[in-house]
Amino acid sequence: MLIHNTDVATIFNQIADLLEIKGDNPFRIRAYRNAARTLNTLAFSVQTMVKEKRNLTDLPGIGIDLAGKIVEIVTTGTCALREQLHRELPSSIHELLNLPGLGPKRVKALYQERNIQTLDQLYSSACNGQIRNVPGFGIRTEQRILEAIRAQQSKKKRYRLDLAETIAGSLLKYFQASPHVRKIDIAGSFRRRQETVGDLDILISSSHPDSVIQHFIKFEEIVQVLAQGKTRASVVLRQGMQVDLRVVANVSFGAALYYSTGSKAHNIAVRTLAQKRGLKINEYGVFSGAQRIAGETELTVFQSVGLPYIEPELRENRGELAAAQAGTLPQLIRLTDLAGDLHAHTKASDGQHSLREMAMEAKNRGLSYLAITDHSSSLTITHGLDAQGLIKQMNEIDALNAELDIKILKGCEVEINEDGTLDLPDDILERLDIVVGAVHSKFGLSRERQTMRIMRAMDHPCFTLLAHPSGRLILEREPYDVDMHQIILHARQRGCFLELNAQPSRLDLSDTYCMMARSEGVLISVNSDAHSIFDFDNLRFGIGQARRGWLEKDDVLNTLSIDQLLAAIARTRCHR
């Protein structure tokens, strides 16, 4: 039986929920949640670790007891503790905790006083006015529960980063109209460039917080004000997205920005560090007793606990504190480090602009090379190119290269067939500068067959890099089942490369696999996969994801100069 890390994490979170409702030791509950978070961000399979008898207690937040429970879950598929808790409390009850406004205490009260076990029961009880008399509840709470259930039924919970960026842009513009806004920044997972965000966290410094809050709640896109106080407010926008605003004094801006950027796990780790130094960190600064010793900028907050500045994309408690203390933080790649783009389409297949238009735009954006990689013919939906079509395009590229001051590479996004062969004859592949292999079909193959398919494609002597390696579409399609670690190891052995596809709907490879590729020494190519001249904007999303994956300039293929790049591609070909 295949057990994924997320399966184990889900069981740990369920146990934490049930223990919370029971009123168990809060630190024991936190231990289960910490372990679940570790498992959810781990690139390696714990089931494989168990098979290989590797030491689970090396993982952060996993001690002897939880290591034993992980072994139990990956071998039996379940956990005795969870089963026992389910005998004490109904199994559906933890769903109630997901409802905003309901925490463990209230869920417990609802169960004990009204025997409410499911959302449906809660909804009908609230409709009938049976909630308001439960101790600790009232009419307002009953109303909010009804609203929360209705809202949950209609809204999508997370949003892609590109949509979040659009909304953030309009909010920033709106706040520019307020004379009392001194500094403003968007914090939270948005600032950490997470691929999806659940809400937007806006931070403002001002000496007139009341005016700023008043201005905020008049924003025309707001459909509901959830909370409104002297220094913060929470609202829901028309798109369903929640926006939280916090206003602080200028001397606290850095501390508040640091605090609201998170992640939660990172913040807790740094606060714990501060505590050992006898310091207290909160939204207002770093305090030694009653004296504020830092807080105007983020840098001073880090310095106060003896750390160098840590970039927001690294703040996930995935080893950045240890690296900071050891002085081994990565010098994260920046957008301006990219010298070229190795994946772009034209009107010849499913793109919107001509070869010339794409090349001119890439040059205007400061790139010194661009690979044109239209689809191959078996992807009929995109009107892919056959051998004749590609030969024609190669001639056009020769002509343009003689004319333009940017190097255009002859490439193709070649279909990887079900058996791992490539969708073009060898004599054509050999004439291309770059061969980008991609899976667009047969997503449902077994893990073994999908992995073999891709590895066999990599073995073709002309294969250069693997496009969007997992095939996922964010919030729309799960990745196909594939052993990414094996593929990364095979890429290293074969000498080829993997793509980080920068489309905000893909961002594929994910951050954790970027970390894995980096640690295995496999170069990543951050590519726009542009289908129009506007899509070169994608690159900044790709760079955000690359930074989350700890990538430095030297870890990224398309930071090489054109000569270095051509030499690197040549080496992949003389490999066999």
Next chain:
DNA sequence: GCCGTTTTCGGCCCGACTGTTTTCAGTCG
């Protein structure tokens, strides 16, 4: 239940807002 440059025991991040409480518990970020 985890963890250790004060510790193998005794800690474990911290404050704002809401509603129901009439001084604060619960929830959230």
